[in-house]
Amino acid sequence: MPMDVTVTPSSIRLITPEGCTEVWLPAEVRLAPSSCRGLQYIAGDGLHLRLQAQAEFSTKLISVFNQSSQAQECCTFYCQSCGxxxxxxxxxxxxxxxxxxxxxxxxxxxxxxPNPFANKPLHPQENDCFIGDSFFLVNLRSNLWQEPKANTKVICKRCKVVLGETVSSETTKFYMTEVIIQPSERSFSIIPRSQFVQSVVAQCLVELSSAKSTFRYTIQDQNGKVYILIWLLNLDSLVVESLRSSKHTTKFPLFEDTLKSDSSPAWNAVKVLYQPCIKSRNEKWPF
Incomplete structure (x- = not known):
């Protein structure tokens, strides 16, 4: 259909015979209209164009996992699968x-x-929570498990999911994909499993890519079995989409469950190259 696209520093306006849709960007994002390039419509994916944008985000990196386990608060750890x-x-x-x-x-x-830390592993005290790239370390000396042995699995009593493993007689490692930490006064709500795992893996990758010099990663289970190789590209991309409710509006399938009418129309995004490791193939990055 005929379409007129107008770009301003703060919005993108689409005019078609069916009406007008205007997408307003967050206040901290500004566009350069003269940089608009490559306008095209891709079936099943929507309207694509390239623009220069300036974003005035805070340069201080704050872990999304720290936000759910703030110090000085009473917190409760839940099994993500069953609650x-x-x-x-x-x-x-x-x-x-x-x-x-x-x-x-x-x-x-x-x-x-000689390494002064060789025999001094970092173990949390009773009221500590240490956060790794994909796990939490907590001290369970006074909790439910009595005299646990090192390198044994910690299993949910209700659904029998593997939640983590014991590191020492006092320290337990919980996997971020299996455990949710909430302030004790806040009610716990079950999040769909696939959506939660997607969110945790995406957050891990974003945090790692902001702190590492390489953007190639492997996703594997606790036994070291590799499932997928991932290469992150275009770490500064911004995705903008109209949230107008219409049968002609095409949404991104992975975002569809999380989009809400009052959410922002712009997201930070990355492009990803991936290679699944099926039948023991592609378990290492090719040189």
Whole structure:
């Protein structure tokens, strides 16, 4: 159908015989109208165009996982699959990020003397929560599991899902894809499993890509089995979509369950190359 597209620094207006749709951008995002290129309609995906944009976001990186487990609050740990309470009313006095993996090997390179941390692993105290790239470390000395052995699985009593593993007699590692942490006064609501895992993996990748010099990752289970290879591209992309309710409006399938009428029409996005590892193939990145 004939379509007229008008771009301003703060909005994009689409005029068709059926009417006018205008998408307003968040206040911190400004467009450069003269940079509009590559306008085309792709069946099943919608209208595409390329624009230069300026975004005045805060440069301070805040972990999305820290936001759900603030220090000085009483928190409850739940099994994400069934809602079973794992740890009830634990007051977290310290919520701290762990160093990245293989930090011990880096210390060997930095020090001209034997590694001073070799026999001093980072274990949380009773009111600590240490946050890794894909897991939480908590101290369960006074909790439900008595005298746990290291390297044993922690299983939900209700649904029998593997929630994590014991690291030592006092420290337990919970996987971020299996556990939700909420302030104790807040009610727990079940989130669809696939949507939750998508969200956690996406958040992990965004945080890792903002702190690492490489954008290639593997997704694997706790036994080391590799499921998929991922390569992130275009980390500064911005996706804009009209939220007008119409049979002619095409939504992104992965966003459709999470979009709401009062949500922003713009999202930060990345392009992803991926290679599934099926039947023991493609388990390592090709050189």
């Amino acid at each position: 079973e309470v794992i740890i009830r009313d634990r007051k977290l006095l310290r919520v701290l990020p762990l160093p990245s993996e293989n930090w011990g090997a880096l210390v060997e390179e930095w020090c001209c003397h």
